[in-house]
Amino acid sequence: MIDAIRRAGHKITPQRLAIVGILAESQGHPSVEDIYEQVVEKFPTISLATVYRNIILVKSLGQVLELGFADGSNRYDGHKPYPHPHVVCVRCRKIIDPHLSSLTDMTREVSRETGFEIITHRLDFFGLCPECGSEKAEDLGEKVAGGRH
Amino acid sequence: MIDAIRRAGHKITPQRLAIVGILAESQGHPSVEDIYEQVVEKFPTISLATVYRNIILVKSLGQVLELGFADGSNRYDGHKPYPHPHVVCVRCRKIIDPHLSSLTDMTREVSRETGFEIITHRLDFFGLCPECGSEKAEDLGEKVAGGRH
DNA sequence: CTCCCTGCAAACTATTTGCACCGTC
DNA sequence: GACGGTGCAAATAGTTTGCAGGGAG
Numbered sequence: 001m002i003d004a005i006r007r008a009g010h011k012i013t014p015q016r017l018a019i020v021g022i023l024a025e026s027q028g029h030p031s032v033e034d035i036y037e038q039v040v041e042k043f044p045t046i047s048l049a050t051v052y053r054n055i056i057l058v059k060s061l062g063q064v065l066e067l068g069f070a071d072g073s074n075r076y077d078g079h080k081p082y083p084h085p086h087v088v089c090v091r092c093r094k095i096i097d098p099h100l101s102s103l104t105d106m107t108r109e110v111s112r113e114t115g116f117e118i119i120t121h122r123l124d125f126f127g128l129c130p131e132c133g134s135e136k137a138e139d140l141g142e143k144v145a146g147g148r149h
Numbered sequence: 150m151i152d153a154i155r156r157a158g159h160k161i162t163p164q165r166l167a168i169v170g171i172l173a174e175s176q177g178h179p180s181v182e183d184i185y186e187q188v189v190e191k192f193p194t195i196s197l198a199t200v201y202r203n204i205i206l207v208k209s210l211g212q213v214l215e216l217g218f219a220d221g222s223n224r225y226d227g228h229k230p231y232p233h234p235h236v237v238c239v240r241c242r243k244i245i246d247p248h249l250s251s252l253t254d255m256t257r258e259v260s261r262e263t264g265f266e267i268i269t270h271r272l273d274f275f276g277l278c279p280e281c282g283s284e285k286a287e288d289l290g291e292k293v294a295g296g297r298h
Numbered sequence: 299c300t301c302c303c304t305g306c307a308a309a310c311t312a313t314t315t316g317c318a319c320c321g322t323c
Numbered sequence: 324g325a326c327g328g329t330g331c332a333a334a335t336a337g338t339t340t341g342c343a344g345g346g347a348g
Contacts, residue, residue, distance in 0.1 A: 068219035
């Protein structure tokens with residue numbers, strides 16, 4: 001990832017290094033805030049703008065997958081920066097990657113039926129993870145799958 | 150849809166009637182702006198706030214499906230207000246509903262593997278529709294599948 | 299030594315909210 | 324007539340941008 005940045009002619013600053021490091025290594029699909037909070041530990045004066053700018057950079061290099069959700073929250077995956085399904089806990093916001101077959105078949109089916117040239121896709125499942133599922137549930141329904149902001 | 154609103158104890162105003170009418174009848178997955186522009190024709194003094202408030206209302210009654218996208222845009226479907234796949238043209242933003250089987254199988258598979266209790270899902274394909282695909286393509290890649298704003 | 303990058307603050311955009319008046323029931 | 328709904332304007336939240344100084348190459 002660092003190489004990709006260097007190859008694209010961008011400088012390697014300590015802040016940038018820290019930010020892309022978190023993106024590249026984390027398994028947990030961090031949010032902008034998550035990243036910011038971790039980086040502030042090392043660089044107390046860093047600004048959110050710098051985090052945003054660097055995310056935009058690696059995103060433009062195809063080194064990270066951005067997952068925008070209906071409620072406006074964004075999560076990032078630098079570990080598998082290509083489209084793949086996600087399973088999201090609507091209670092604790094945990095995100096994991098399920099192993100799924102038959103998605104390419106589905107893409108072909110869609111392409112045949114609609115005449116679209118499919119470029120990418122997005123598949124998310126929303127529900128309760130085992131930990132949250134055993135607790136009592138209330139405010140779940142609403143803002144789950146759909147409209148951002 | 151009007152009945153659902155009345156049953157929930159809300160009044161039927163002319164503005165409300167116009168807004169939900171557009172949501173219920175349109176096949177085209179309109180945006181807030183689309184709805185506003187149509188309603189302004191009849192009610193020149195209507196405000197965006199009223200459109201938002203009424204969308205929130207019908208959404209809370211489960212009468213409309215909200216599709217939030219990575220770039221922050223929202224689209225609404227009052228025709229099929231339950232989760233279903235969409236195919237989105239990244240050029241002209243047209244949205245259509247493909248007919249797809251095997252999604253329920255997939256949900257079961259995810260549930261079994263992850264231990265999640267799946268509540269809902271979201272499946273979108275992004276690409277070029279037949280009309281846009283025949284033109285030349287440039288600024289497509291970036292903000293396609295992912296992070297809303 | 300030259301730019302790119304950073305930090306700060308202000309700008310932006312989409313949505314939400316407070317408030318006074320209005321219209322449905 | 325009461326109370327929910329509307330229109331307006333201001334508030335909000337998340338992200339982006341302009342600018343001046345600082346550091347990587």
